[in-house]
Amino acid sequence: MGSATAEEREKLLRVVDGLRVWRRGGQRAPHKPLLVLLMLGRLRAGESRLVAFTHVEEGLRALLRHFGPPRRSHHPEMPFWHLRSEGIWELAGPVETLGREAGETPTVSAARRLTGGFGSDVWQLLRDDPPLVDEVARRLVAAHFAESLHSDILERVGLADAVYPTGDGSVCSAEGAGRLRRDPQFRVGVLRAYEYRCAVCRYDGRIDTVPVGLEAAHVRWHAAGGADDLGNGLALCSLHHKVFDLGVLGISPDGRVQVSQAFHGQRAAQRFVARFAGVPLLLPQSGLRGIAEDNRRWHEREVFRGPARAAVTAAAEASDDYEW
Numbered sequence: 001m002g003s004a005t006a007e008e009r010e011k012l013l014r015v016v017d018g019l020r021v022w023r024r025g026g027q028r029a030p031h032k033p034l035l036v037l038l039m040l041g042r043l044r045a046g047e048s049r050l051v052a053f054t055h056v057e058e059g060l061r062a063l064l065r066h067f068g069p070p071r072r073s074h075h076p077e078m079p080f081w082h083l084r085s086e087g088i089w090e091l092a093g094p095v096e097t098l099g100r101e102a103g104e105t106p107t108v109s110a111a112r113r114l115t116g117g118f119g120s121d122v123w124q125l126l127r128d129d130p131p132l133v134d135e136v137a138r139r140l141v142a143a144h145f146a147e148s149l150h151s152d153i154l155e156r157v158g159l160a161d162a163v164y165p166t167g168d169g170s171v172c173s174a175e176g177a178g179r180l181r182r183d184p185q186f187r188v189g190v191l192r193a194y195e196y197r198c199a200v201c202r203y204d205g206r207i208d209t210v211p212v213g214l215e216a217a218h219v220r221w222h223a224a225g226g227a228d229d230l231g232n233g234l235a236l237c238s239l240h241h242k243v244f245d246l247g248v249l250g251i252s253p254d255g256r257v258q259v260s261q262a263f264h265g266q267r268a269a270q271r272f273v274a275r276f277a278g279v280p281l282l283l284p285q286s287g288l289r290g291i292a293e294d295n296r297r298w299h300e301r302e303v304f305r306g307p308a309r310a311a312v313t314a315a316a317e318a319s320d321d322y323e324w
């Protein structure tokens, strides 16, 4: 690889790392990362460099709805426009739209007349270096999303190959490993505090003496600056960890399980998720610190897909539908 290429590669990775900008107050801003991931998936699938906004609009909106923060509306036109300011993206379209100030986002109908894609140098660099595509993808998911969602996102954009499974659903890479700083004490500390039980369903399965399917979840994501301490930890079974990170489960100010009204499903979905609406979250054993309020609030604001369902009543609990 020539030194010019190595330099280009470093430049691209710096831009990618620079997308890791959290707005004030820890607000999630995954718009640009999700657009880049979507476009990397298109590149991998052999699609053309430039694409009409209308061709990716719905796909990007769906990614934002599923993996972005809970918001009333989502704006795929924002990253499609603003990615240009990062120097890796170009736009084509009517002069009256392109002539706007960089900071002035066009309306969605104006955006529908635009075409965009990676600049040709960036495109060529990525096309000639498949491992670089994987590296960029891994850096983006690591910097912007909870670990339990990494494989889901990569799979969804057609980059499942970028995953090196670590056995717990997260991804790692030689270069990314240092960035995913892990504190092994965190897992042990959290599981011990909750006495090796899921704080939602009390699941405590083990093979002989080894717990299985129990995980230490971060309330405020590691990627969002969440700390490795008890005030930010929760012992959850694998299912409840996944749906907690997806915003299906939340925590009310009085420490009860919240279930999103957006969640639905038949009997098993009711039995394993919906029925926990209103159930008190397990507290850590006495003397140990519970979840800090600012972390709970971050999850409520940036992850939980409110509004919450009404608490399951005692009557429903007693009926056949809710029996174990």
Ligand SMILES: [Zn+2]
Binding pocket: 198, 199, 200, 201, 202, 203, 236, 237, 238, 239, 240
């Ligand atoms: Zn559970």
